[in-house]
Amino acid sequence: MAGDAALVTQVVEQFGRDRGRLMDIARALHAKLGCLTEDTIGDVADALGMRRVQVRDMVSFYAFFSRRPKGKTVIRLCDAVPERMKGAEEVARAFEEALGIKVGETTPDGAITIEHAPCIGLSDQAPGALIGATPVTNLTPADAPKIVQALQDGKDIATLPQAEVDLNLRKPGPVIFAPMERGTAIRAAVNRKPEEVIAEMNKSRLRGRGGAGFPTAMKWDFCRKAKGNARYLICNADEGEPGTFKDRVILTECPDLLFEGMTVAGYALGAKEGLLYLRGEYEYLLPHLDQVLAKRRHLGLLGKNIVGCEGFDFDIRIQLGAGAYICGEESALIESLEGKRGAPRDRPPFPVQKGYKNQPTSVNNVETLCCAARVLEMGGDWFAAMGTRDSTGTKLLSVSGDCKHPGVYELEYGITVEKLLEMVGAEDAQAVQVGGPSGQCVAPKDFGRSISFEDLPTGGSIIVFGPKRDLLECMRQFIEFFVEESCGWCVPCRVGTTILSKQLAKILDGRGTRADVQEMEKVANTVKTMSRCGLGQTAANPILSTLRSFPGLYEARLKKDDFVPPFDLKAALAEGCAITGKQPVLED
Amino acid sequence: MAKPLVATGFFTGCFGCHMSFLDIDERIIDLVELIEFDKSPINDIKEFTRPVDIGIIEGGVSNEENVEFLREFRKHCKILIAIGSCAITGGVPSMRNTVPLKECLEEAYLNGPTIQNDGIIPNDPDIPTMLDKVYPCHEVVKIDYFLPGCPPSADTLWAALVALLQGKEVALPYELVKYD
Ligand SMILES: Cc1cc2nc3c(=O)[nH]c(=O)nc-3n(C[C@H](O)[C@H](O)[C@H](O)COP(=O)(O)O)c2cc1C
Numbered sequence: 001m002a003g004d005a006a007l008v009t010q011v012v013e014q015f016g017r018d019r020g021r022l023m024d025i026a027r028a029l030h031a032k033l034g035c036l037t038e039d040t041i042g043d044v045a046d047a048l049g050m051r052r053v054q055v056r057d058m059v060s061f062y063a064f065f066s067r068r069p070k071g072k073t074v075i076r077l078c079d080a081v082p083e084r085m086k087g088a089e090e091v092a093r094a095f096e097e098a099l100g101i102k103v104g105e106t107t108p109d110g111a112i113t114i115e116h117a118p119c120i121g122l123s124d125q126a127p128g129a130l131i132g133a134t135p136v137t138n139l140t141p142a143d144a145p146k147i148v149q150a151l152q153d154g155k156d157i158a159t160l161p162q163a164e165v166d167l168n169l170r171k172p173g174p175v176i177f178a179p180m181e182r183g184t185a186i187r188a189a190v191n192r193k194p195e196e197v198i199a200e201m202n203k204s205r206l207r208g209r210g211g212a213g214f215p216t217a218m219k220w221d222f223c224r225k226a227k228g229n230a231r232y233l234i235c236n237a238d239e240g241e242p243g244t245f246k247d248r249v250i251l252t253e254c255p256d257l258l259f260e261g262m263t264v265a266g267y268a269l270g271a272k273e274g275l276l277y278l279r280g281e282y283e284y285l286l287p288h289l290d291q292v293l294a295k296r297r298h299l300g301l302l303g304k305n306i307v308g309c310e311g312f313d314f315d316i317r318i319q320l321g322a323g324a325y326i327c328g329e330e331s332a333l334i335e336s337l338e339g340k341r342g343a344p345r346d347r348p349p350f351p352v353q354k355g356y357k358n359q360p361t362s363v364n365n366v367e368t369l370c371c372a373a374r375v376l377e378m379g380g381d382w383f384a385a386m387g388t389r390d391s392t393g394t395k396l397l398s399v400s401g402d403c404k405h406p407g408v409y410e411l412e413y414g415i416t417v418e419k420l421l422e423m424v425g426a427e428d429a430q431a432v433q434v435g436g437p438s439g440q441c442v443a444p445k446d447f448g449r450s451i452s453f454e455d456l457p458t459g460g461s462i463i464v465f466g467p468k469r470d471l472l473e474c475m476r477q478f479i480e481f482f483v484e485e486s487c488g489w490c491v492p493c494r495v496g497t498t499i500l501s502k503q504l505a506k507i508l509d510g511r512g513t514r515a516d517v518q519e520m521e522k523v524a525n526t527v528k529t530m531s532r533c534g535l536g537q538t539a540a541n542p543i544l545s546t547l548r549s550f551p552g553l554y555e556a557r558l559k560k561d562d563f564v565p566p567f568d569l570k571a572a573l574a575e576g577c578a579i580t581g582k583q584p585v586l587e588d
Numbered sequence: 589m590a591k592p593l594v595a596t597g598f599f600t601g602c603f604g605c606h607m608s609f610l611d612i613d614e615r616i617i618d619l620v621e622l623i624e625f626d627k628s629p630i631n632d633i634k635e636f637t638r639p640v641d642i643g644i645i646e647g648g649v650s651n652e653e654n655v656e657f658l659r660e661f662r663k664h665c666k667i668l669i670a671i672g673s674c675a676i677t678g679g680v681p682s683m684r685n686t687v688p689l690k691e692c693l694e695e696a697y698l699n700g701p702t703i704q705n706d707g708i709i710p711n712d713p714d715i716p717t718m719l720d721k722v723y724p725c726h727e728v729v730k731i732d733y734f735l736p737g738c739p740p741s742a743d744t745l746w747a748a749l750v751a752l753l754q755g756k757e758v759a760l761p762y763e764l765v766k767y768d
């Protein structure tokens with residue numbers, strides 16, 4: 001279509017014909033056209049001087065890009081485990097009924113599409129959904145027809161009573177949620193040499209809050225000393241681990257603190273550019289974040305000669321993602337930032353050596369950078385006095401599931417699971433998932449253990465399972481999540497997760513044997529040890545950790561037989577018989 | 589002492605594993621000393637005549653007849669070995685698993701480029717009814733050993749069989765199970 005080709009040219013021009021901005025180009029076109037057809041993909045490839053397959057490769061990767069027309073409004077119903085615990089499935093049925101279509105389909109008039117989405121960062125007010133980019137929360141089946149009616153009446157979704165995101169900040173602490181005058185940390189930084197800033201960070205013994213727990217000062221030091229033409233700071237705001245929503249609260253409540261920390265990091269690293277990779281699900285936060293950035297530029301806290309410090313130039317750009325959990329993995333995130341599919345890179349080289357545009361890059365979590373700002377304001381010793389020996393400071397925990405007070409808690413490292421459960425109103429928990437699906441499922445006998453890098457690490461996700469939950473069914477849903485989100489690069493992860501999901505389903509169906517459990521454990525260990533990146537290496541954790549802490553739950557579901565085939569003859573023959581009009585010959 | 593009895597069978601595949609087996613060349617003379625064949629395409633015995641010690645099967649399970657014969661094998665064999673990609677994973681035939689059966693048959697018999705006049709999807713009672721997908725053997729019956737390969741080489745098959753016959757653990761050197 002000629003009209004589209006003109007639009008493509010215009011959008012490509014808008015992003016300076018930069019192939020590295022393909023993500024933005026695709027987003028902009030998708031927003032205008034509703035999908036990216038083969039024709040559009042071809043036009044984009046021509047305009048950027050790329051091969052069509054390169055563009056298709058990228059577009060096909062992301063959940064938010066569709067190559068077939070979808071409804072004008074897309075409703076994404078979150079089906080993460082904490083959401084299902086609060087009735088997400090009933091809500092989905094209600095939407096299906098109200099629209100007369102199934103999840104995954106579009107209404108015949110092309111107005112509305114309903115889909116499932118993995119965690120959208122609203123587990124504390126589940127079930128939630130995104131209508132276009134607008135979040136709706138605390139849904140009940142009764143809300144479905146009302147929302148559908150409002151859409152059909154052409155109402156602005158943002159004005160609906162359901163379109164309300166609660167902050168749910170239950171316990172603010174001294175590091176993240178204490179007030180800070182804009183520019184305080186930056187001024188504290190520029191009064192010293194960058195090396196001294198890193199030395200102060202070293203004193204704090206701050207470790208990364210994104211999951212891996214790498215010492216932040218060391219990461220900055222490596223990056224600063226690595227050879228390159230430019231250095232980059234990336235803030236990882238992909239927050240995709242199901243049950244995590246603490247970065248959402250930071251981005252809503254104290255974005256200034258984050259930008260302060262990013263600027264401090266920029267100074268320490270000698271970076272001129274900072275990039276905030278914001279998950280596509282958080283697009284609704286973008287306008288406010290842009291405003292805060294504009295304000296900071298106006299105040300001389302971003303841009304040239306920041307706080308009057310000659311030669312300290314630094315600015316921040318926000319890059320929106322497009323729905324892919326794997327893009328939280330730092331090398332996949334960098335690929336995505338460069339406008340490619342979000343497949344992890346081989347390491348080494350590590351991002352601090354060759355990261356964004358092959359230059360030394362430090363990737364840090366939102367919370368980590370907030371901590372860094374506070375360390376500069378209050379001093380490394382002040383920070384290191386909190387928490388435990390190997391885990392200094394506080395940690396934001398996003399608590400969801402079966403508890404009275406879901407939300408975000410800023411607590412000193414070292415708190416026991418038991419104390420935490422008391423605080424959130426979940427003393428009767430049968431188990432707690434610490435660290436989301438990729439973390440550990442902790443049994444009551446271990447509730448005396450502490451949240452810390454040395455004992456139970458977590459990026460922030462805490463999901464509580466009450467006494468009535470079918471725990472293993474929740475684990476199966478966790479595995480499903482990894483099946484969906486595997487980037488597909490390596491066989492143990494791509495194929496292994498699917499095998500695990502089938503093996504577990506068979507056991508949950510009451511058709512598993514002892515041999516099946518042994519076989520499943522074998523596959524789980526293969527997936528864990530043979531996968532390339534953290535996703536695959538942790539994807540079997542729901543099974544491995546429950547085999548360890550809840551063996552009885554498996555035991556109770558097993559058959560005594562030596563072998564029970566997963567094969568179901570009747571089901572396997574049904575279609576063939578229907579097509580040919582024949583009857584099965586064999587008995588089961 | 590009577591020689592151990594061996595049966596071999598094939599389901600949905602290319603018969604390549606059996607051809608590979610014949611690649612043992614002159615060792616076939618030793619083989620005759622070692623074992624006796626029951627049901628097998630090698631001697632063309634069509635039905636099991638008695639219980640056997642070792643069953644060797646190739647090919648995946650794609651239709652009702654495959655299911656029946658595979659169950660026969662399980663019933664008659666003390667030890668059942670699945671060999672080759674098709675038996676172990678469904679192999680090349682299972683590429684159809686991503687396409688619904690109805691579409692496969694329509695493409696083959698009604699809409700394909702070589703169809704003249706009106707086609708018809710075969711429904712003769714003598715033709716086994718197809719399953720919705722191609723299944724690996726171990727999802728249908730219990731399999732005791734797996735020998736991967738497409739096909740496993742004659743040396744691999746020989747080494748595994750001899751070890752079993754001597755009552756030893758099947759420990760294949762890396763070269764025999766490395767396929768890249
Ligand atoms: C599958 C996967 C998903 C991840 N998702 C996130 C994420 O959403 N946010 C985050 O900060 N780190 C995430 N990480 C960890 C990052 O790779 C990286 O370690 C982190 O951003 C570094 O920042 P930090 O040192 O401040 O923790 C993820 C890792 C993996 C393997």
Ligand code: SF4
Nearest residue numbers: 487489490493533536
């Ligand atoms: S482990 Fe999984 S997500 Fe990671 S590279 Fe391999 S396939 Fe991709």
